[in-house]
Amino acid sequence: MSPTLPEPAAMSRALMLLQAGQLVGLPTETVYGLAADGLNPFALRQIFAAKGRPVDHPLILHLGDAAWLPRYAEPDPRAEALAAALWPGPLTIVLRRKPGVPDEVTGGRETVALRVPAHPVAQALLWAFGRPLAAPSANRFGRVSPTTAEHVREELPGVFVLDGGPAVVGVESSIVDLSGPVPALLRPGGVSAEAIAAIIGPLGASQTVAPGTLPGHYAPRTALRLSHTPDAEAEAARAQGLTVAILRAGEPQDHARRLYAELRRLDALGVDLLLAEPSADAALGVAINDRLSRAAYGAKEPR
Secondary structure: OOOOOOOHHHHHHHHHHHHOOOOEEEOOOOOOEEEEEOOOHHHHHHHHHHHOOOOOOOOEEEOOOHHHHHHOEOOOHHHHHHHHHHOOOOEEEEEEEOOOOOHHHHOOOOEEEEEOOOOHHHHHHHHHHOOOEEOOEOOOOOEOOOOOHHHHHHHOOOOEEOOOOOOOOOOOOEEEEOOOOOOEEEEOOOOOHHHHHHHHOOOEOOOOOOOOOOOOOOEOOOEEEEOOOHHHHHHHHHHOOOOEEEEOOOOHHHHHHHHHHHHHHHHOOOOOEEEEOOOOOOOHHHHHHHHHHHHHHHOOOOO
């Protein structure tokens, strides 16, 4: 699936908005982000206001290249190894921050999260802008992430969106914390824990707050349950007078790519209950099931 490239006039408008401290809907390979100048506190505060996001929830700085990393974070050989192997791509690295990174990015912490996106539109805008972009998912806080430009327009009307086509990964980046002696996976995502561990060694656990790791994230408005036997559970629910829709698992990459779009589509049907079939995959399926579990936690009970 090849990404769509916006018209030059759209890219110019996006650049002008960012330079003016405004927000832009930005396509990445994972999900669409709500981008702002990552070094401008005023611009960063617009992100929190538009999303309804708690101000102590850290943001991820998107970089044009791994060579930008030493400007904003303390060097770490493990980060260099991961960047060489997995950037650009769906991996975020948490490191000790350097002076000059705004507290609005870090949530007041002494660490900063960074990644280099692979999408050509994000890359082009970053290089034209010449500064990092903070870009959490372009949706209201805690709701289903957007994977198309239309999703962003529906959820955040008035925000200018660069249309780069549907996201090709479909779930957010993996987040690995390298701020301490033992690396820790904070959030499963587009890069498997096994792929990360193969480069830097075993991963430990961490209680550090990271983007997208609160219970109740990614939630539709319709009640959602995970089910390994969705057909049987749907039949039982219908016998109780409930209307039901099923989100089925499939080939892992396709499942991840369509996950949020399908959640949005099924949510719009107005049924009483959504049943989501977990992924059996041991790599990308971990990220898929993480998102489904959090979505189910945050969804309401059926009527």
